[in-house]
Amino acid sequence: MRDIFRRFARNIPAVFGLVILVLVMGAAVFAPAIYPQGPFEMVGRPFLEPLTDYLLGTDQLGRDLGAGLLYGARVTLQIGLISTLIAIFLGLTIGGTAGYFGGWIDSLLMRITEIFQTIPFFLFAILLVAILKPTLGSVIFAIAVVSWPPMARLVRSEFLSIRNREFVQACVAMGMGHWQIILKHVLPNTLSPIIVTGSLMVATAILIESGLSFLGLTDPNVMSWGFIIGSGRSVLRTAWWVCAMPGIAILLTVMAINLVGEGLNDALNPRLKNV
Amino acid sequence: MAVSRLQYIRRRLLLAVPVVFFIIVLNFLLIQIAPGDAADVLAGEAGSATPEYMDQLRRKFGLDQPIYVQLWTYVSNVATFDLGFSFRHNKPVSELILSRLGPTLLLMVSVLLISVSMGILLGAIAARYLNRWQDNTISTVVVLTYATPVFWAGLMLIVLFSVKLGWFPTSGMEKIAAFHTGLARIIDIAHHMVLPVITLTLFYIALYTRLMRASVIEQYTMDYVTTARSKGLGEKRVMWGHILRNACLPVLTMAGIQAGALLGGAVVVETVFSWPGLGLLAYESLFARDLNLLLGIFFISACLVVLVNLAVDLLYASLDPRIELK
Numbered sequence: 001m002r003d004i005f006r007r008f009a010r011n012i013p014a015v016f017g018l019v020i021l022v023l024v025m026g027a028a029v030f031a032p033a034i035y036p037q038g039p040f041e042m043v044g045r046p047f048l049e050p051l052t053d054y055l056l057g058t059d060q061l062g063r064d065l066g067a068g069l070l071y072g073a074r075v076t077l078q079i080g081l082i083s084t085l086i087a088i089f090l091g092l093t094i095g096g097t098a099g100y101f102g103g104w105i106d107s108l109l110m111r112i113t114e115i116f117q118t119i120p121f122f123l124f125a126i127l128l129v130a131i132l133k134p135t136l137g138s139v140i141f142a143i144a145v146v147s148w149p150p151m152a153r154l155v156r157s158e159f160l161s162i163r164n165r166e167f168v169q170a171c172v173a174m175g176m177g178h179w180q181i182i183l184k185h186v187l188p189n190t191l192s193p194i195i196v197t198g199s200l201m202v203a204t205a206i207l208i209e210s211g212l213s214f215l216g217l218t219d220p221n222v223m224s225w226g227f228i229i230g231s232g233r234s235v236l237r238t239a240w241w242v243c244a245m246p247g248i249a250i251l252l253t254v255m256a257i258n259l260v261g262e263g264l265n266d267a268l269n270p271r272l273k274n275v
Numbered sequence: 276m277a278v279s280r281l282q283y284i285r286r287r288l289l290l291a292v293p294v295v296f297f298i299i300v301l302n303f304l305l306i307q308i309a310p311g312d313a314a315d316v317l318a319g320e321a322g323s324a325t326p327e328y329m330d331q332l333r334r335k336f337g338l339d340q341p342i343y344v345q346l347w348t349y350v351s352n353v354a355t356f357d358l359g360f361s362f363r364h365n366k367p368v369s370e371l372i373l374s375r376l377g378p379t380l381l382l383m384v385s386v387l388l389i390s391v392s393m394g395i396l397l398g399a400i401a402a403r404y405l406n407r408w409q410d411n412t413i414s415t416v417v418v419l420t421y422a423t424p425v426f427w428a429g430l431m432l433i434v435l436f437s438v439k440l441g442w443f444p445t446s447g448m449e450k451i452a453a454f455h456t457g458l459a460r461i462i463d464i465a466h467h468m469v470l471p472v473i474t475l476t477l478f479y480i481a482l483y484t485r486l487m488r489a490s491v492i493e494q495y496t497m498d499y500v501t502t503a504r505s506k507g508l509g510e511k512r513v514m515w516g517h518i519l520r521n522a523c524l525p526v527l528t529m530a531g532i533q534a535g536a537l538l539g540g541a542v543v544v545e546t547v548f549s550w551p552g553l554g555l556l557a558y559e560s561l562f563a564r565d566l567n568l569l570l571g572i573f574f575i576s577a578c579l580v581v582l583v584n585l586a587v588d589l590l591y592a593s594l595d596p597r598i599e600l601k
């Protein structure tokens with residue numbers, strides 16, 4: 001454990017990513033303390049440039065962009081985390097079943113996974129949110145539904161290779177139940193690639209969410225980064241900063257998560273690094 | 276050889292049938308979840324359909340029939356490319372989609388070709404000069420562009436190159452009022468294409484560069500590379516003559532898998548640049564709540580992806596003779 005931590009700490013980009021991520025989380029946590037009036041409050045004249053009355057300026061309705069960004073961090077992280085957790089659960093269930101039991105169950109589940117991987121996932125997400133009506137729940141659901149296939153494939157291949165190892169065969173010979181074998185012996189041995197892939201999936205989830213809310217497919221009662229960009233699009237010529245600021249926030253957050261994920265990968269699988 | 280290839284194509288096409296069938300069933304399920312009955316969904320929720328048409332729809336889809344009969348009616352309709360009628364546009368959905376397919380394909384093919392070739396080149400350079408300044412520069416840019424939301428990159432390019440510098444047009448595919456023909460029209464379209472293509476390629480170049488870099492690094496450890504070196508070949512020859520071809524394979528696989536994602540990217544890029552393709556049509560139908568049109572676009576896009584994957588498989592087999600056409 002300490003080794004893992006040390007290897008992570010020596011990876012400068014990963015630490016840099018972690019710092020940004022902690023800042024974004026701080027913004028999400030302290031948003032109500034810093035801006036008690038909420039992100040929808042009109043505080044000043046519209047189109048105030050950044051670094052004048054307000055640090056990041058105001059949008060077309062005179063709302064403080066700083067408040068929008070901080071509250072947006074809450075929504076973005078929330079959607080990214082919850083949808084990824086659901087996707088990991090789906091991937092574990094489907095990939096784990098396929099890899100552990102093999103045979104026709106495996107072929108059937110993998111065919112379905114492949115189909116889900118080939119369909120244009122963003123269009124599918126758009127369809128789901130459009131049909132279910134845009135709410136926080138439907139956005140999370142749609143992102144989870146389109147993100148599980150890579151996780152299922154990963155879990156399947158890990159389970160498949162561990163399934164035939166001696167210690168698992170020994171458990172079978174001892175008469176242990178499937179559940180016990182899976183939870184106590186197979187799963188713990190596959191944890192590190194799942195953690196790495198899962199952390200990278202959060203980044204993808206955030207990008208999908210921002211794309212959806214840019215198209216207007218978002219809960220109208222919450223302020224999200226993509227939504228600010230989408231609504232600021234019509235004033236791009238006069239007030240470029242309305243679109244620019246939330247985009248930078250998305251970029252930094254996604255980059256930070258990617259860097260942390262790769263840092264975790266190098267720290268958890270040190271042998272891979274030295275190839 | 277030619278015979279086996281034809282057989283291979285036929286077998287792959289047969290394999291695609293269940294995929295297409297699955298997508299139609301998925302569409303049917305989505306219609307079932309949507310509020311209102313299927314006729315409401317299929318006529319578009321805009322309420323622009325006439326009561327006569329609604330009645331006709333209900334009869335056509337047999338909404339009084341059991342669910343499996345409805346499913347069968349739907350499948351046989353879609354399988355014959357009868358995708359319904361859009362009252363918003365006053366045109367059959369299939370006709371609408373066909374008229375918008377060209378611009379999207381033009382955009383997608385350009386993006387795919389540029390990003391795959393640039394990605395292969397940059398990834399190879401990065402791996403060749405591992406941990407030197409070339410690699411560090413490429414990798415840093417890749418980390419940044421890989422995290423950039425596509426639509427935002429497009430908007431920022433518009434601010435810089437259209438609004439501030441005035442080099443490129445902000446929207447559309449051509450100057451319609453100019454009535455260009457022949458070469459002038461091609462140049463005009465190319466001029467309009469620059470920003471949308473850059474917007475989409477930025478992300479995909481990053482993706483393929485990462486993949487190619489990792490793939491080349493992996494190839495360096497292979498025995499055949501040691502053999503090539505021990506024959507006395509220079510690093511250049513080893514890289515471009517031996518490693519490149521093998522290292523490309525995962526990139527091509529990814530390009531095939533990513534074809535679907537690319538079409539999704541088309542929605543945001545076409546929306547940002549008002550590029551008159553399928554993506555913009557999807558965005559418009561979203562606003563008009565024309566769900567049936569959206570479902571049709573989804574279906575056609577999925578079929579396109581199946582075709583692209585087939586093409587990639589064939590390319591793959593010709594690049595790597597070890598892969599038999601089974």
